[in-house]
Amino acid sequence: MSTPTSTSNASVELRTERLLLRPLRDDDAPALLAIFSDPETMRYWSAPPWTTIGQAHAMIERDRxxxxxGEHLRLGIEKTDDGTLIGLCTLFHLNAACRRAEVGYVLARSAWGHGHMNEALRALLRHGFTAMNLNRVEADIDPRNRGSAASLERLGFTREGHLRERWIVGDEVSDSWLYGLLRREWDARQDLQR
Ligand SMILES: CC(C)(COP(=O)(O)OP(=O)(O)OC[C@H]1O[C@@H](n2cnc3c(N)ncnc32)[C@H](O)[C@@H]1OP(=O)(O)O)[C@@H](O)C(=O)NCCC(=O)NCCS
Known part of the structure; x- marks a missing residue:
């Protein structure tokens, strides 16, 4: 169960070299639908691809x-050069007593392969381990999602377990790899702090 931190995340903004991470806005709905309706992007997601703009509006409204x-921290990933929304990154399943959270992330297919998620997640993890005082961040991914595994491993996450038949999405049953990153491991990786 999530145990909110009771600190509002409504105005959190994080800046990186190429990106602005910021809360979702009403006018993000078309960009969100483009991302979440793409079958390739959604191949290993925990829910089927979206089909209507209403699903985008519902996410934005739920987030407010x-x-x-402080139930979760979900930030849109905006490219600062042209203002395009290219993805999302989220800290959710927050557990205040254990100071842990789960990380989720998605990028538009057209934005893969440029290190944008690496840049976004370094900023999100820095915020999580400092401002939010987390001790552990975990991730649950489909073992076939090699792009996602590579992204986590580049950030210093350790693969900690293989859980069988953990998800059923549509008709498909799939396993999970669980990953974890501890604050002390993050602190030791000065190369990721830049
Ligand atoms: C998972 C996902 C975000 C990974 O996207 P990505 O662009 O590979 O992510 P990264 O930011 O880690 O980028 C790394 C890639 O960019 C390249 N790159 C280019 N410039 C770079 C830079 N400045 N810094 C770092 N990497 C850079 C890397 O070489 C690497 O390419 P490679 O995989 O061919 O070796 C993306 O595949 C996705 O959105 N998938 C669908 C949603 C999903 O499955 N989410 C996870 C659910 S658990």
Missing amino acids: PAMAA
């Missing part, structure tokens, strides 16, 4: 109270 209550 959840971000204000």
Whole structure:
């Protein structure tokens, strides 16, 4: 169960060399639908591809109270050169007592292969381990999702376990690899702090 931090995340903004990470806005709906309706991008996601703009509006509307209550931190990933929304990164399943959270992330297919998620997640993890005082961040991915595994391993995550038949999405049953990154491991990776 999530145990909100009770600190509002409604105005969190993180800047990196090429990106602005910021809360979702109403006018993000078309870009979100483009990302979440793409079958290739959604191949290993925990839900089927979206089919309507209403699903994008529903995510944006759900986020407003959840971000204000500190239930999760979901940030849109905007390219600063042209203002395009290219993805999302999220810290969710927050457990305040154990100071842990789960990380989730998605990029538009056209933005893969440029290190944008690496840049975004370094900023999100820095915020998680400092401002949010987390001790552990974990991730649950489909073992076939090699791009996602590579992204986590580049950030210093350790593969900790293989859980069988953990997900059923549509008709497909799939396993999980669980990854974890501890604050002390993050602190030791000065190369990722830049
Ligand atoms: C998972 C996902 C975000 C990875 O995207 P990505 O672009 O590979 O992510 P990264 O930011 O880690 O980029 C690394 C790639 O960019 C390249 N790159 C280019 N410039 C770079 C830079 N400045 N810094 C780092 N990497 C750079 C790397 O070489 C690497 O390419 P490679 O995989 O061919 O070796 C993307 O595949 C995705 O959105 N998938 C669908 C959603 C999904 O499955 N999410 C995870 C669910 S658990």
